[in-house]
Amino acid sequence: MENTRFTEEEEAEGRRCFQYLVEKGLDNAAIIKRFDTIAEKYDKMQDIIGNNLPKWMGESLAALYTRNRQTVKILDVAAGTGLASHEMRKHGFLHIDGLEPSVGMLEQARKKNLYERYICDILADNSLDISDATYTIVTVVGLSSEIFSTLPIKAFEELVRVTKSGGHILMNHFDYIFERDVLRANLSSLENCGLWKLEDKQIMPEIKKGITGHLHIYKVL
Ligand SMILES: C[S@@+](CC[C@H](N)C(=O)[O-])C[C@H]1O[C@@H](n2cnc3c(N)ncnc32)[C@H](O)[C@@H]1O
Structure with a gap:
């Protein structure tokens, strides 16, 4: 079922956020830093990408x-x-x-x-x-x-x-x-x-x- 709770912009931002976190080639320190940066947006992003x-x-x-x-x-x-x-x-x-x-x-x-x-x-x-x-x-x-x-x-x-x-x-x-x-x-x-x-x-x-x-x-x- 399509998710209609979010605007197209919000969905695009959620996907961008997810890609930012899963980029390959980063060491653990860099990954943790990225989580620090997006922490406030994380729950909404998970909701948008539908991670269960x-x-x-x-x-x-x-x-x-x-x-x-x-x-x-x-x-x-x-x-x-x-x-x-x-x-x-x-x-x-x-x-x-x-x-x-x-x-x-x-x-x-x-x-x-x-x-x-x-x-x-x-x-x-x-x-x-x-x-x-x-x-x-x-x-x-x-x-x-x-x-x-x-x-x-x-x-x-x-x-x-x-x-x-x-x-x-x-x-x-x-x-x-x-x-x-x-x-x-x-x-x-x-x-x-x-x-x-x-x-x-x-x-x-x-x-x-x-x-x-x-x-x-x-x-x-
Ligand atoms: C995708 S999030 C999952 C968070 C939470 N378990 C959830 O399901 O929403 C991945 C988490 O792993 C943490 N993480 C990364 N490297 C880690 C490590 N070496 N030890 C423990 N946690 C780590 C990140 O900081 C981040 O909070």
């Missing part, structure tokens, strides 16, 4: 955790302006921390009061300032494509470290991102080391116009 990854994460989490939603602790990585937290809250999840390297994006989330702890940090080869086994659930929703597909293995080891044994790490993105070699190798490597087990893989057609979404659910061992 945050909504899908809320639904997936609700299907996986039918009980104890008010008590489980969640870390939302690459939190952005908090769209995923907003969706999780609709399903009754209350205790959500957000990790996000862009100060501007995190500021937008703060205005909406979407997280308990706002952690301004990057997921990379650094150690996170989070104690071991703090969370039952870690979510990663649409982390910048070029970065997500080349994250070092230490980044995933950190996600496992901060998650309780028996807890879950859920990551969703566009299907082709999960096909990339470095990402595929790192995800399997953690399974081969016995750190996590792939519990489920789901597909969502048209997660964004013309693009299929993939969700990976890992159980932390």
